[in-house]
Amino acid sequence: MAFLEVVEKISFFDLKTNIDNGNIADLFKEDCKINVTSSGNNHLVLGDSSGQVHLVTRSWSVHSFRAYELCTDHLYQLKNSSLLVTIGQDEPGVNPLIKIWDTNRLDKNGTPHCFRVTRALPGNRPVQVSALCVHENLQLMALGFVDGSLMLYRGDITRERSSKQKLLRDASSTVTGLAFKSTSSNIYLFLATDSSVLVYNITHKDKEERIHLDNIGCAKRCCVLAESIQESHFMVGRNDAVYCYTTDGRGPCYAIDGEKVMLEWFRSYLIIISKTNRPTAVNSVSNGNQSSGLQGDSITVLDIHNKFIVFSATMSRIKAVLNEFGSFYLIDEENRVYHLDEKDLQSKLSLLFKKNLYDIAIRIAKSQQYDTEGLVDIFKQYGDHLCNKGDYTGAIEQYIKTIGKLEPSYVIRKFLDSQHIEKLTMYLQALHKERQATEDHTTLLLNCYTKLSNTLGQNEGLKEFILSKDSDLSYDVDVAIKVCRQGSPSEALMLAKRHEKHDWYIKLLIEDHQKYCEVLEYISSLNFENAETYMRKYGNILIEKVPNESTQFLKKLCTNYKPRDSMIISENALTGNYDLPHHAEPEDFIHLFLNNSERLVEFLEHVIEEGSILTTPVYNTLLEHYLHVWTNSQNDRTKWSQKILKLLQNPDIKYDKAQALVVCHMHSFGEGILYLYEEQKLYQQILRHHITKNDMNSILACCRRFGNQEPNLWVQALWSCVRDTPNPPQALLNEILTVIAKERLLSPQLVIDALGSENTDITVGHIKSYIMNELEQEQGKTAEITGLIQNYRKDTDKLKKQLETLKSGAIVIQGSRCAACHHPLELPTIHFLCQHSYHQHCFQSFCDEDQGCPACQPENKNLLELLKAREHNRDLNETFHSQLEKAHDGYSVAAEYFGRGVFNSYKDITNKAVKKLIEKKDEEEISRTLIPKVEKELRDYGYGAEARLRQSEKKPSQIIPPISEGKLRQQETSRYGSSLKSNTNFDKKKDVYTSNIPGTLNPFESDYDPSNNPFENEQEESEDDTNPFRDNYECDKNLNPFS
Amino acid sequence: MSYAYLFKYIIIGDTGVGKSCLLLQFTDKRFQPVHDLTIGVEFGARMITIDSKQIKLQIWDTAGQEAFRSITRSYYRGAAGALLVYDITRRETFNHLTTWLDDARQHSNSNMVIMLIGNKSDLESRREVKKEEGEAFAREHGLVFMETSAKTAANVEEAFINTAKEIYEKIQEGVFDINNEANGIKIGPQHSPTNPSLPGATGSSGSQGGGCC
Ligand SMILES: Nc1nc2c(ncn2[C@@H]2O[C@H](COP(=O)(O)OP(=O)(O)O)[C@@H](O)[C@H]2O)c(=O)[nH]1
């Protein structure tokens, strides 16, 4: 048979002869021969034809005792107990006796203790016992008889009384073999006879169940229970094969030819001794004692697990096969003992390798729990072998099993030839499955897929690879995507999607597929963090390619983002925690829109509508883009402008006003500019704006509106009329002039000067009424003042006269009453030049220091102190200079000192000049040519001259000094705030001047108190009408550049 | 696992038609491309459920060679079902069907359910025997026919289970004498309710029992 021939040459066992040094053979001389054998509990047991029993130890020492008088027929040594069951004859005839021994308890003669002696009598007939079997639990014993009867003993076998016997089977064919089989729940007794195989279920006493298994039986000793295999089989050797039985019936069978003599079980090996006619193979090793003509037996050892023959030999007749000491022994007809020594695994394997029986080697290695390294080595050798044979598919299968241990490059190198690409693919796939793949392997595998699909049209591989679960294949997804991207972009995309490599997916969609909408859709299915990140990253291109969709998405992202397809009620909400809606910061995305104002506006509008509070820069940006859109829009400018205004007016929107103004200017968005000006009370700017626009009505409206807050507007309006308007409407001019006149915003000279300076179209006719009005007023005022002067003069004269009287005339003291007590005077009295008289006692009690009139004293004191103060102030020159040097605003210092009369020594010059000026001014005729002259003189002289000079140096062409337009323009381009600042500075300066100067100096204050008049002492010098301070006052008011 | 019935099957057919592979596929759900030649008879078992009854299938996989024919013959008796397998890629295996069928009919009990299997249906490109031919043969001889692939497992379950169903029906019809074990049918041990607490009473290790020996 093919099977046997292939493996016949393999020998896993070494046959060793004469291992007992002939000890056993020495036991049986003369006629005595081995009748029966058994083994267990660390010794071999031999029963001979003389009734002796021999116990043989591992070191081959023998202990013998007489068990029976005549002969020993059966032996059963329990495997794990010292009990030995024997059946033999003590007297001639058919009279079998069961004896049970304890081989550990020897008496003084060396005979083991015998528990019981029982006659074996089935149904009271004397019959020879043909089979004996004892259960290891020592509770069951079965005896088979030649007549076919079967006796079962239950209960402790060592005690006759507790052991009950039962006849299970009556006469039929001779029992040839017995075996107990225990499963977790049942106990079976297999029984083989000449012509049948049976099994009894003997689990339950008196409920024994008989199952017929087969109608063919076997010879004595030709059945065995194979215990180490999964479902232990009862094996029965017949001439054609060894049949196996389960408790259910026939199992498998092994076709092994030959007349069986003996079956024995050793570990997972079935030892079959069968008759053969072939010459014995052991001749060479068996000391040459063998006569080759003799019939021998063949021994076959079958590995049941791996289903092949591991040893076979022919030798002389075998009497016994004994399985003990972890090995097995044979005893032949001539009582020679052979040891079949199993080779170690390594030698077995190398034997198999030599014969290229790799798959057997693998099976053996596995069944022996060979270590993985060893196994892998076998796989590799097998693979190499198959490779050499050209069986690449087979080889790959083997190599795949080496994954994890064998360096993959070893295998890959063998299969790099394009012929083997399919196999290489298989290997690489497996490599990935085992999570052993490196990046290079992934790359290679994907390239293989590509090649396969190119050359062979197989593209399922790649798909499968991509669709494989994470748990199935492990690879570096990034690498895979990278590789796929070159060959098959769509697969790369699939990969990225499957593995949630968002970045890759988006990148691929954009760069390789240009599917922007899909990108957006994909992003919108991501969770917030991812969506935000990727929108930041790829927003630019998306806005560029699909502005509309991108904007819509951004709107969502920045207001209340929820991933698409996400559950309506999130898990958190279900558990009671409401999760905050996510929204991104709109600012982060503004830059994306830089080239697309309309979208940005749309985006921000939406965001604001949704109630997001944005930062100032965002609002600024929005405004800027609004304006941009507004500028570019053709049809719906009004709509946009309304929107812009709405934005500007929205109190919730904290945009930067200054910047807003700048952008409004940049885009010349009038409404916005005006709104902002108004908002910030920059009425001048509003006016200026209108002026630049040359919108007279607006100018007027603006002046009317803000005139009360900022009277100066009117002046500016006037200037604008003058300078910029070619032909200002009369009504406008009139109104302006009326207001200027009413509010005394500008002196008539200046008005006229202004009107005359620039615009030739304005004729006297235009301003006639104004001038008339002014002059009338002026005259009225002059008259009023003249009156006042006369009054003062009268007072002065009076005082002079008094003085004269006091100096030269006699003074009649007529007072009849005391100024203190108002009682008529009685002597002694005290009289003063001031016409006050006192009783002396009154005076003394009234006044501590008897120096002056107590009634006049407070008044005099005041006057004296005033004078003293003036004297003192005059000496401050030094201080003045040092202060001037230090001062940040020297002008105000100087003005202050001027007020204190520091410059009094120059008074004469000033006086003269002013006098001249006043004379001129008084003339009714004012010619245009004169005005500059007056102006010049006004500038050159008098109080405030210095200030004016400084001004004219700075801006020579300008008469009205407030912040120049040019300057404003300049500032607009930078930051408006600074102009505002300079404006306020300006106001402050003005305050300084007006408060300091008249306060100390002005003698014409309405509440004029003569006693306070600082000029009282200088009366003589300043006698004439042309008090410079009066004019100064007047001039000051009109000319003050800061008013 | 206790069972209501035990059915014994035999798989027959020429060497190499895939008998062992079919058994392995059915019992272990795997395909082993390189399979040793079967020496004698291999053996497998698996539990199936029919009509909500647990049925244990015990399957003998025989060697196809002529040399083992006598051993194989001894297994016919005691089988309730037979899978007669040919290889659709090798016409001669189809041609030998009559011999196998005669043998089976001669040595088995007359009620044995025989299913004709055309195996290796995955090798369509190398097909030599048309499906119709198989169907015709089955009709002619009163067999059930099915094409299977032990490699892809296509129809493998069905082949075994359909056979079991047919046997089960025959039992219901009373055709089988279930008390005669030579018919390949055994009533399960759960009919003796003495030890219900001990399932596994038969000592079988369930569906994994096959292929080990
Ligand atoms: N392609 C294919 N090959 C099969 C199939 N069944 C078995 N084989 C192969 O056929 C060969 C013989 O199979 P085997 O089961 O040993 O056949 P047996 O002799 O009938 O037991 C083996 O190499 C199997 O790989 C199948 O369904 N499809």
Ligand SMILES: [Mg+2]
């Ligand atoms: Mg086979």
